Amino acid sequence: MPEFPIPVEVVAFDLDGTLVDTLPDLHEAANRMLAGLGRPIVADSAVRAYVGDGVDRLVKRLLTGDPGGEPDAALFELAGRVFRGHYASVLSRASQPFPGVVEGLQEMRRRGLRLACITNKPACFTEPLLRDMGLASFLDLVLSGDSLPRKKPDPLPLQHCAQVFGVPASRLLMIGDSRNDTQAARLAGCPVFCVPYGYRDMLGVHELDCDAIVPALLDTLKLVEISRS
Numbered sequence: 001m002p003e004f005p006i007p008v009e010v011v012a013f014d015l016d017g018t019l020v021d022t023l024p025d026l027h028e029a030a031n032r033m034l035a036g037l038g039r040p041i042v043a044d045s046a047v048r049a050y051v052g053d054g055v056d057r058l059v060k061r062l063l064t065g066d067p068g069g070e071p072d073a074a075l076f077e078l079a080g081r082v083f084r085g086h087y088a089s090v091l092s093r094a095s096q097p098f099p100g101v102v103e104g105l106q107e108m109r110r111r112g113l114r115l116a117c118i119t120n121k122p123a124c125f126t127e128p129l130l131r132d133m134g135l136a137s138f139l140d141l142v143l144s145g146d147s148l149p150r151k152k153p154d155p156l157p158l159q160h161c162a163q164v165f166g167v168p169a170s171r172l173l174m175i176g177d178s179r180n181d182t183q184a185a186r187l188a189g190c191p192v193f194c195v196p197y198g199y200r201d202m203l204g205v206h207e208l209d210c211d212a213i214v215p216a217l218l219d220t221l222k223l224v225e226i227s228r229s
Contacts, residue, residue, distance in 0.1 A: 008227065014152075037075075063075060107218060115140055116161050118152065173190065173193065175214070195217075
């Protein structure tokens, strides 16, 4: 376990399940896609368990009912197009920042922290969603699932983020809600906190390899020391 407070210069956040509750609109798009393909619709709990690895993996899981499933290639290509069309139409219909997110980002910026969003969501959805939720102005950097050759749980996005800001990985704090976030942070050498809400397949938050659990973003500031390069 690290010694608190942890010296931090940059904080990077996951998006779905950490900053924004996107489940209602993901669920709506998923069921519109499934219904259009003549398949049974699913409960929001199923979509919650499938979120986190990008749109392609979400669609594959919806088609197969298996976290690692591989559907027929032609069906997958069609379903992917259909899902993207539906999700674009409902992207910000019911999604909302989680309680305390705006206040937390405001205070972090006020105290001089630089902030980033690192998500596996494609940029075509990430950027308009952040704008619609009123969060884009808080962020100095946004890395989507298709911004780089590899995405979380690969450490590349966090390593790239640290390089952009010119800080050592040890001073880049990742805040997320899933194993993708914790694995990427560990491999990159970054400290990592988790929020107790969010989307985590079957894992409980206490099963994740994180340094702390923060009920709200403002709680982060009790555990870090804001340092300057």
